[in-house]
Amino acid sequence: MQLRKLVWREMFERKSQLATSFVAILLGIAVVVSIKNITFYSEKAVARELDALGANILVLPKSASVQDYYSADMQNDDIPEEYVTTLTLSDLQGLDNLSPKLSAAVEIQGRRFTLTGILPKSEFSAKAAWQGAGLFARPLEGCGDVADVPDAFKPPAQETLVRQRVVNDLAPDEALVGADLVSLLGLKAGDSIEVLDRTFTVSAVLPQTGTVDDARLFAHLHTVQEMLGKGPVINAIEIVGCCNEISGGLVQKINKLLPDAKVVTVTQVVDTQVKTNRMMSRLSMIFIGIIVLVGVAGIANYMYANVFERRREIGTLMALGASSGLILRMFLLKGLLLGLAGGVGGFLLGTVLAVVLGPRVAGIVVMPMPMLVLLAVGISVGVALLASCLPARSAARLDPCATFQEV
């Protein structure tokens, strides 16, 4: 005979009561797990959608305004390209993508367009020091990073410039052209185009965006710098930053790092994501709170009924020499076993619900999150133990005389 055998046997003696209590905690935990699981992937989806809206932090010359930037960032002032290196080598968290740009007005076949130099992502990776800094390998929870989601979510390669403000590869003589250039000049991928006495091959045609980007011709930053004879300078750095980090003071940190530049945020974009994430987090907390309360009430009710029903048994154990500590442990162990079973079962059921219902209810693909088993078991055991405390204490303090009604 051991304590766990005593508890285990008793639990299965009153199966219907046990089943009711177990189902209550199982469903509660399943709801918590499925909400957490769907919320996580929903936040990712929101982040991806907001990511598509473009950069949310701009680094501009002191004299430039946001209007200058939106009018094709062709302000007269510029900033050194080494600012990109400074940002890359810094220990700032929450910088998802950096895109340095240098723009100038050019005339092609008698029409005015904007020539914009951009730095492909492959060049960041190629530089050992930058790679060591791991800029693109330090995504934060809730940020716009999409590296860890299934391939199905990744945008088409030719759209990465539009969506993420960066391209992976761009040769010195290659160009990406906006939709207006295509329609006005009749260009298509593979065609050649001459700009400021330099010939480029159109490597991709960008989709219509309705912005000034439609009238741009994107080429390699260093090629553009050479063509304009301006040296290693840029007009702007577009940054896709993690919204949570931005609200946590990322802009101020960049400002401190680059005191001679102007750092601004596109507040609506940041606010939308921060608000969405907060709303989901609060919703999840409200559900957890309700479930904890309902769980505590349900289990406490079951445990009190159990103590009442077992008064004679408790009194008998006391008569046989059981200490109040042993009686307390009997009921707490019962609560613990109930919590463990409810936690593990709730995790499994909640995960299945999230994976099955996620695409149907929220329109997103949801993957199982094994780490949620810790949350599920933690909440379940905590709730069960909390709910068992008072009934267990009342059992341990039971007046054994009252338990022998026949004497």
Next chain:
Amino acid sequence: MLRTEAITKIYNHRKTAVTGLHDATFDIAAGDFVAIVGPSGSGKSTLLLMLGGMLSPSSGKVLFETQSLYDLSPDERARLRRRNIGFVFQQFNLVPYLTAQENVQVPLYIAGTASNEQETRAAALLERVGLGDRRHHKPSELSVGQQQRVALARMLANDPKVILADEPTGNLDPETGQQVIDFLAELNAEGRTIVMVTHDARAAERCKRVMRLVDGMIQVGEGAPLASTSSQMPDSQRPGRERHEEARVDSVHRQLLPFPDGGGDLA
């Protein structure tokens, strides 16, 4: 072995004080076999629970050997019970979801006995009460007589010096009841002290002494000593009459008590 010193128990029910036991002083020597008789509500159970360290008196002392029980903490009393006192209940109070063997193991587990030893000892005790072949049966699968024998085996698990039995034959047919009393007499012959609450005149006859409780007071003599039992025989015809006539009056407490060594073994 057991001694009470002016113990009184007052219960409060709905703001009314009810005296369960009044100013009781007596000794129970080691090896004694005492019956406590009296009508329902007379305080028999109260007295038995107090002797077992389960119910503290409102005033007075209960001593086990030289130790005042209610000067100990509840857990110390629980330790003392598990080492020295065995309870037998009218309703047997077996744990319904455990087998006969496991029920007997419970006090051994509480006392911290190793699992192997628990099993060996429980099996031997069940053999002793004639239930060696019913070890793995649950209480609901046993007759009431068999259940009481399991309860007796459980009571013996920790080899108690004192046995406190509450109506041990109350739920049994006369023949099985007789077997239980025979068994208790056998345990008494081994040197164990037994205090038994009973309504059964024949069971009381087997005891060395009889203590009668009326309205929380200990009494003997005058009327029929077992008047509250089913027997309505005249006093002169009652078995054990002589024993009660040997009772002495405790002048200090104005109570009538049987002599500690009086009565002889009627078993």
